[in-house]
Amino acid sequence: MGEGKRLLRALAGEVQRVPPVWLMRQAGRYLPEYRATRARAGDFLSLCYTPDLAAEVTMQPVRRFGLDGAILFADILLVAQALGARLWFAEGEGPRLSPVATAADIARLRPAADIHDTLAPVYATVGRVARDLPPGVALIGFAGAPWTVATYMIAGRGTPGQGPAHALKRAEPALLDRLIERLAEATVEYLAAQAGAGAEVVMLFDSWAGSLAGADFDRYAVAPVRAIVAALKARFPGLPVIAFPRGAGPRHAGFSRTTGADCISLDQGVDPLWAAAHVQTDGCVQGNLDPALLVAGGAPLELATRAILAAFAGGPHVFNLGHGLTPEARPEHVAELVALVRGG
């Protein structure tokens, strides 16, 4: 069997009898130790910007469950803040930003090279986790993909159907292009700094890619990701990139070829047998258990887990969820899941 970290081997295309496993949103409110550390930090953004505490919550699920990956604790909207948007989290309501939706708003954004003043504590978190990581565990950095971050910046909040971003796309496509371009530049800067600080893999979260149809998908979900991957690989040739075009459906096929990503993360709407035949043929896939199954646990969790393992057994696979763990997930069901993946 190969040498080195199991997650990195899967991303390089190695087929493993037991796939590596980590979980989106593995740090979070479903864990009592997370709630305790978050209470010490006071609020979510202070937790993100306090390297000792952010490193602690990054490590909590790795310690508790023995996962193969540690994902940096931060948020995709920190880049918007570093570019100059005001950002806050209204308790129980999700993120709020000062909207960036006009030519003047976009012109006021800081240059990509200036984001590091704000984001330096995130790089310090990466450095701390890299230093303290158990052997065999890979450190995952991340950012939001430009389209998804733009949907929050344009609306100033999360919106059903990403209506305001689609409205701007129709009314002033050149403005949206400019915002996406600024975000792509900043994302390269941000992820390169994470890699420089010790991230061994990076993941691009495009949570709202599925709301883009036809040519819009190519223009806003494929092209910016391709540009980011190319720029990152020019600076860090060996750095694996995971892309997560959530909701892309049949457009998952070919996504690694068109973007240059090493691995495609699949949401729970994708049939694993279809993905084995149409996506895994191009390289590693990650996913795709429905996170809702971690609430009740039991036979449905076991059946779905076994079906995913069986479907992806013939190619490179990273076991994960189709979206993030929710606050209602039960830690004991997560432990059961990890045991199942490992052959329990």
Ligand code: CP3
């Ligand atoms: O996966 C991890 O464990 C790493 C940390 C991480 C967080 N957010 C922490 C977080 C990651 C990778 C993200 C990504 C993220 N953030 C996405 C993309 C993935 C997805 O879920 O689609 C998006 C869209 C965001 C924006 C965001 N941040 C929203 C919409 C919310 C509110 C929803 C909620 O669950 O409250 C957040 C807050 C947030 N980000 C929390 C965590 C742990 C909850 C904050 C808290 O402690 O109250």
